[in-house]
Amino acid sequence: MKTTIAVIRGDGIGPEIMDATLRVLDALGVGLDYEFVDAGLAAYEKTGELLPQATLDAIARHRIALKSPLTTPVGEGFSSINVELRRRFDLYANVRPAISFPNTRSRFPENVDLITVRENTEGAYAGEGQQVSEDGATATLVQKITRRGSERIVRYAFDLAVRTGRRKVTIVHKANILKSTSGLFLKVAREVAAQYPSIQCNELIVDNCCMQLVMKPEQFDVIVTTNLFGDIISDLCAGLVGGLGLAPGANIGTDAAIFEAVHGSAPDIAGKGIANPCALLLGAAQMLDHLQRPELATRLRAAIRATLAAADRLTPDLGGQGTTTSFAEAIASRLG
């Protein structure tokens, strides 16, 4: 039976990069069926809702979504549709690879091949207990970390390392200062690590980790950390290897998974046909791995790499003069 996935074309450059991505997937012969559903501004304009029930139902039904960036209209319902999607489907693992590619104007055109595994549901971003005192002088927020939340994310990271032949997991924390929350995370992480004797494990305090990443990123393999640290570290890592146009992310839960680009809807270049489709394409490669089609994922990544190496029809963010469509065609022609 054919697998159907939910596809959200998104806002701004979203539809442009999604169309390009689906063309490449078709050329790859993935044989997926797509159910197109709306979220974000596109959904709001059609239905008055940012996250229509039909969209939630489609994701729940197919359990896999490929999603372009969404614009959250300022001043509407919730603060971020993405955060809401992660909450609704309990997408606890945010998996963000950062891998060196040639011709990307990156400081590290080689040697970086790491994955940040970020806890996606707890800590500061859960928004619990957000309060500003009446006189506006004091603000508070509860940061809740649980044993269950810590255990499942660290286990995910170690399982990922085992599954993909990676050798080392770095636990990133701030337990020296945040003794209760980061302390619990570290304690549980050590317990889980002990169950994976074949994987090397080390611990780094988050500020030192940031310095090490910038100085010697090649020492990292898998990084596992809590929500806020993971958000910041994963963008830092995207910056190491050439920026937003090449940074994909997967949001993975037990019952559903959503694959995307890390970047936003880029209103400054929307409609011009010059957005780089690589981040979403690399998100699609993560999806193919998740669908247990690793051979297709590998071919897709190799075609992207070969196109970058040949500097063939690259988009302006990479210094080229290509369009979203011509860049995607260049990639499709190298699928082998």
Ligand code: NAI
């Ligand atoms: P952004 O990521 O959309 O853009 C930042 C800069 O990077 C812009 O100059 C943009 O042109 C460039 N850029 C981003 N993606 C690119 C691509 N594929 N190719 C070439 N250049 C690219 O961030 P910004 O401007 O802060 O946010 C714009 C909107 O996107 C906001 O409404 C924000 O809420 C939303 N957003 C949505 C996300 C999502 O749905 N996952 C994530 C981040 C932001």
Ligand code: MG
């Ligand atoms: Mg972020």
